[in-house]
Amino acid sequence: MAKNLKRGGAALLVLLTVLLTPVSAEEPEELVPVGAAIGVRVEADGLLVIGLTELSTAEGSRSPAGEAGIRSGDIITYAGAIHVTTARQLREALELAGEEVGIRFLREGREMQVTVRPAPGEDGQPELGVWLRSGLSGIGTMTWYDPVTGRFGALGHGVSDVDTEVLLPLKSGIVGKAEVSSVTRGSAGTPGELKGGMGLEQPFGSILANTEAGIVGVLEPGALPQTAGDPVPLCPKRELRCGRAEILSDIGGQPERYEAFVLRVYPGSGGRDFLIQVTDPRLISLTGGIVQGMSESPVLQEGRLAGALTHVLVSDPTRGYGIGIEAMLAAGETAAAPAA
Numbered sequence: 001m002a003k004n005l006k007r008g009g010a011a012l013l014v015l016l017t018v019l020l021t022p023v024s025a026e027e028p029e030e031l032v033p034v035g036a037a038i039g040v041r042v043e044a045d046g047l048l049v050i051g052l053t054e055l056s057t058a059e060g061s062r063s064p065a066g067e068a069g070i071r072s073g074d075i076i077t078y079a080g081a082i083h084v085t086t087a088r089q090l091r092e093a094l095e096l097a098g099e100e101v102g103i104r105f106l107r108e109g110r111e112m113q114v115t116v117r118p119a120p121g122e123d124g125q126p127e128l129g130v131w132l133r134s135g136l137s138g139i140g141t142m143t144w145y146d147p148v149t150g151r152f153g154a155l156g157h158g159v160s161d162v163d164t165e166v167l168l169p170l171k172s173g174i175v176g177k178a179e180v181s182s183v184t185r186g187s188a189g190t191p192g193e194l195k196g197g198m199g200l201e202q203p204f205g206s207i208l209a210n211t212e213a214g215i216v217g218v219l220e221p222g223a224l225p226q227t228a229g230d231p232v233p234l235c236p237k238r239e240l241r242c243g244r245a246e247i248l249s250d251i252g253g254q255p256e257r258y259e260a261f262v263l264r265v266y267p268g269s270g271g272r273d274f275l276i277q278v279t280d281p282r283l284i285s286l287t288g289g290i291v292q293g294m295s296e297s298p299v300l301q302e303g304r305l306a307g308a309l310t311h312v313l314v315s316d317p318t319r320g321y322g323i324g325i326e327a328m329l330a331a332g333e334t335a336a337a338p339a340a
Contacts, residue, residue, distance in 0.1 A: 027329055030231035032224070033298035033305045034142040034152070035248030035255030037178040039198025040215070041137040042159045042207060044168035046075040046106065047084055050161065051131040055119045063129035068114040070105065070130065073164040077111075078104035085171065087134070094118050094126040103128070106169070133161060136168065139178045139194055141250065141296035143214070143308040143328065145224055147231060152205065153328050155214040155296045157271060157310050173207030175217060176200040177225065180250060186288035186317035194251070194293030213271060213323055213331035214296070214308070227254045235304035237273055237324040240265050245276060247309065249297035251286055258283040262301065263319070271310055273324040274299075289317035 051072055054061040070076075076084060079093035080101050094101060097118070104113045118126035136159055145152045154175070158167045176199030186192030204223035209216040227250075242264060246257045258280035265274045276299060278289045287294070290312040299306045299322050307328065312320040 027326075027333075028146050028148065028234070030233055031144040031146055031305055031325075032228050032231050033248050033300060034145050034225065034228050035250055035298050036142050036225040036227060037180050037194065037196070037250040037293065038140055038142050038154060039137065039176040039178045039200045040140045040154070040159065040173070040207070041135065041175075041198070041200050042168055042173035042210060042215075043085075043135050043171050044075070045085060045171040046077040046169060047090060047132045047134070048161055048164065048166060048168070049074045049076065049105075049130050050133050050163045053129050053131060055121060055127060055129050057119045062119050064116050064119050065103070065128040065130045068103070068116040070103065070114065070116070070128075071107075073107070073166050074112075075106040075166065075169060076103060076130075076132070077106060078102070087132075090128075090132075091125060094128070097126075133163075136161070137198060137200065139180070139196060139198060139293045141294055141308075142175075142225075143296055143298050144305060144325070145219065145228060147224075150218050150221070151208075151216060152219055153214050153216050155308075157214060157296075157323070158212045159210050159215060167212060168210055170207060170210035170215075173210070173215070173217070174200060174203035175205040175207065176203045180252065180293075183251060183287050183291065185286075186291045186312065188315055188317070191312055191314060192288055192291030192317065194291060209331075211331035213328045216331075225255075232300070233304045234325050235301055235306040236326055237265065237307075240274060240301060240306050240324070243301070245299055245301045245306070247276075247278065247280075247283070247297050247299055249283070249294045251283070251294065257300075260299070262299075271323050271327070272321040273307060273327060274322045276309065276320060276322050278318045284318060287317075290320040291317070295320065 052066045082093040084090045121127040179197045181196040184192045205219040207217040263275045295309045307324040
């Protein structure tokens, strides 16, 4: 489910980057279901284009990037020979380039290149006529922790831009202990959300990979929340059954278990492995069901970790989709290593 991630968009603001580091290829037999609220901040490798704007020039209004074929959702990685991840780097590259500059960018995973003729902005400096985003932060939930490796998984879905839905190519990221201060209840047609401090001033872990199935990272020694219990066995999707389950979620300061019911288990994968409904009257009275910020909560069945919540049904906030634990672990295993 899309997170309550703050937008940093403004002309010549930049995406921040993530070091994609491989995770252990050996699947663990047990993991700690955590359920604690965490603050998440990511930096992406390149500059995400979230929109085009026109510049007033002697030739009339122009959007140099648009004229060259760049569009919203593209991720600019190079301006000339300079790898750009900050507004300053992009501005300096444009100043060095002169009348034309080669812009390399990613579009749906494919690398492309165009030649752009920048135009002067209000301050006379060369600009591309784009709005760019330079990082995302928000509140999420830690799903699992591996006491053997010190790694954790969270979110159940990748950190994607709220406007373009593009998965951010992560360069670096941190997590901190979030403090939930209030809850906006969800209702039919209006998703709710958790609100509070993100705790990023004192991070206690690093993000290693941003994947379609969530983020994977490593906690600092001794940083596992004291509320976390003991490791439990895993429940592969083939053994998940329609029936009673539990959701472990932090609504008021520490994780608690709430009753739920698995309505359907879907064949295949793709991030929506099962459909689940909140049945616990306590949780429904507090949140209305599943809200933004708790959608990554661990799902357990018969004491085994089955996966995490990922999406809420806007028409019925008591229902939502979940991702299986195997899919979360597999995504981390296939994360690409950083270039040497």
